[in-house]
Amino acid sequence: MAPPDRNAVLDLAITLRLRTGQLVTALELLEETALREGQSIAGILAADSIRRAIRSPGSRPQRAALFLARLRELRYPRLTRLRESLAAEISELRLPAQVKLALPRNLDSDEFRIEITVRSNEQLKEALEALARVRVQLARIIARLGGDGGDCEL
Amino acid sequence: MVVTVSFELDSVMVENAVRTSELATRVISKLGSAVPVKFVADGREAARPQRSAADPFTAGKRTMVVMRRRAPFLMACPAGSAEFACCGYLVLNLASNCPMDCSYCFLQEYLADNPAFQIYANYHDAFDELDALLRKSPNRHFRVGTGELADSLAFDSLTGMSRDLVEFFSRRERLMLELKTKTDEIDNLMGIDPRGRTLVSWTLSPESVFRSSEHKTAAPSARINAARSLLENGYKVAFHFDPIIAYPQAERDYLELLALLFDSIAPEKISFVSMGGLRMTPALRKTARTRFPTDPMLVGEEVLSSDGRYRAFAALRTNLYRSIEKRLKEFAPGLPRYLCMESASVSERVFGVRPQHPAELGDRLASR
Numbered sequence: 065m066a067p068p069d070r071n072a073v074l075d076l077a078i079t080l081r082l083r084t085g086q087l088v089t090a091l092e093l094l095e096e097t098a099l100r101e102g103q104s105i106a107g108i109l110a111a112d113s114i115r116r117a118i119r120s121p122g123s124r125p126q127r128a129a130l131f132l133a134r135l136r137e138l139r140y141p142r143l144t145r146l147r148e149s150l151a152a153e154i155s156e157l158r159l160p161a162q163v164k165l166a167l168p169r170n171l172d173s174d175e176f177r178i179e180i181t182v183r184s185n186e187q188l189k190e191a192l193e194a195l196a197r198v199r200v201q202l203a204r205i206i207a208r209l210g211g212d213g214g215d216c217e218l
Numbered sequence: 219m220v221v222t223v224s225f226e227l228d229s230v231m232v233e234n235a236v237r238t239s240e241l242a243t244r245v246i247s248k249l250g251s252a253v254p255v256k257f258v259a260d261g262r263e264a265a266r267p268q269r270s271a272a273d274p275f276t277a278g279k280r281t282m283v284v285m286r287r288r289a290p291f292l293m294a295c296p297a298g299s300a301e302f303a304c305c306g307y308l309v310l311n312l313a314s315n316c317p318m319d320c321s322y323c324f325l326q327e328y329l330a331d332n333p334a335f336q337i338y339a340n341y342h343d344a345f346d347e348l349d350a351l352l353r354k355s356p357n358r359h360f361r362v363g364t365g366e367l368a369d370s371l372a373f374d375s376l377t378g379m380s381r382d383l384v385e386f387f388s389r390r391e392r393l394m395l396e397l398k399t400k401t402d403e404i405d406n407l408m409g410i411d412p413r414g415r416t417l418v419s420w421t422l423s424p425e426s427v428f429r430s431s432e433h434k435t436a437a438p439s440a441r442i443n444a445a446r447s448l449l450e451n452g453y454k455v456a457f458h459f460d461p462i463i464a465y466p467q468a469e470r471d472y473l474e475l476l477a478l479l480f481d482s483i484a485p486e487k488i489s490f491v492s493m494g495g496l497r498m499t500p501a502l503r504k505t506a507r508t509r510f511p512t513d514p515m516l517v518g519e520e521v522l523s524s525d526g527r528y529r530a531f532a533a534l535r536t537n538l539y540r541s542i543e544k545r546l547k548e549f550a551p552g553l554p555r556y557l558c559m560e561s562a563s564v565s566e567r568v569f570g571v572r573p574q575h576p577a578e579l580g581d582r583l584a585s586r
Binding site for chain 2: 102141143146168171172173210212
């Protein structure tokens with residue numbers, strides 16, 4: 065690692081008091097992002113989103129977690145955008161509490177899980193009616209998970 | 219006659235039991251004194267990793283072992299699985315490992331424990347296995363390839379195996395030989411009549427993937443030129459866009475590659491095209507990243523999938539497949555196409571129809 069990169073990582077590790085596992089994860093994310101983007105590690109750490117995470121209010125562990133989350137977003141930019149957009153779309157559906165929609169972990173597949181938890185016929189009726197009401201939106205989410213919708217610029 | 223070999227070898231080991239075989243004699247005479255030849259009791263031992271080497275896998279690629287194969291030659295394609303929509307491909311293992319060095323190659327993991335370049339002197343026994351297969355399944359056609367655990371044509375200038383294979387398959391109506399390669403080593407194929415029973419296929423990648431990841435291979439344009447020459451000499455040709463890597467600008471590059479291909483070869487002359495996304499087990503990914511730490515193609519937006527492999531997340535790779543498929547359809551609507559190591563659901567999203575049963579697809583590809 066180049067000296068400026070090493071110094072930047074060391075500063076960060078001290079500031080956030082990263083645990084060993086967190087430091088290993090951070091290094092891997094930084095190296096891979098730097099390689100793909102043709103950037104230095106120090107340059108990535110100087111990015112606004114990273115600096116804001118490091119200086120955010122909250123405890124050191126909270127800031128460390130936020131920092132790693134921001135690094136993951138840089139490492140997986142298209143995945144992050146799609147996941148956030150789908151999560152927002154799901155949230156807008158305003159489904160009753162007994163209906164849960166779960167995106168695949170890391171969007172690794174096109175499978176979309178719909179979970180209904182009910183204790184009565186009434187609740188079942190309510191859940192099914194709610195799902196029927198948003199059928200078009202659900203179909204759109206399923207299509208986007210499978211690459212329809214022009215979400216992932218190629 | 220001593221020949222010039224495109225790939226460097228440090229040594230050749232010949233198992234004592236096959237030292238007088240046709241293949242060992244051919245290899246030794248063609249190498250001349252350029253490479254030291256040693257005789258060993260057991261080729262399997264000679265094929266083991268050289269633990270003292272800085273990179274045992276690279277060292278293994280530079281050691282050729284001529285030996286007897288103890289296991290059957292013919293097997294189902296190791297990529298096949300009930301999880302995936304498969305193409306019914308059969309694999310004939312006449313050699314193991316490859317002198318080229320693609321950063322994404324699964325052999326880095328698959329052959330880590332025996333990385334030497336092994337070639338099997340008793341390869342004529344494979345012909346008996348093929349005849350037995352035909353007797354057992356009298357109504358089926360089979361596509362049989364030698365390019366799964368090795369490149370079919372790398373070192374062919376030394377081994378000359380391709381001529382025997384083409385000759386054998388030319389007399390079997392229900393068999394189609396697929397020689398899969400990233401080389402342009404086609405000299406041995408010239409001047410033989412394959413009688414429509416040999417298909418030579420190339421993996422094709424955009425120039426940027428070739429430059430960063432496909433070390434010691436022929437350039438994409440050289441592969442296409444080799445395909446054109448073989449077409450003119452009575453061979454069938456096919457192309458594998460595999461692995462498709464979803465790097466930034468991938469769509470533009472893959473579409474340009476298609477344009478280059480179809481500018482050189484009329485689509486109706488191509489037997490089929492396959493597509494498959496970059497996929498790596500965690501162990502392979504670790505090995506590849508260690509061996510090729512500066513290859514940007516290995517650090518795309520791959521995530522761990524339910525099959526235990528890293529792949530570009532579903533929407534990204536499906537979108538890229540569809541974009542390529544759309545262009546293929548425009549250029550070549552009648553050209554058979556299939557996906558390798560993808561689920562039926564992805565296949566349906568890309569092609570708009572459920573994939574055929576592996577045996578049906580295999581039969582179709584073998585009889586084209």
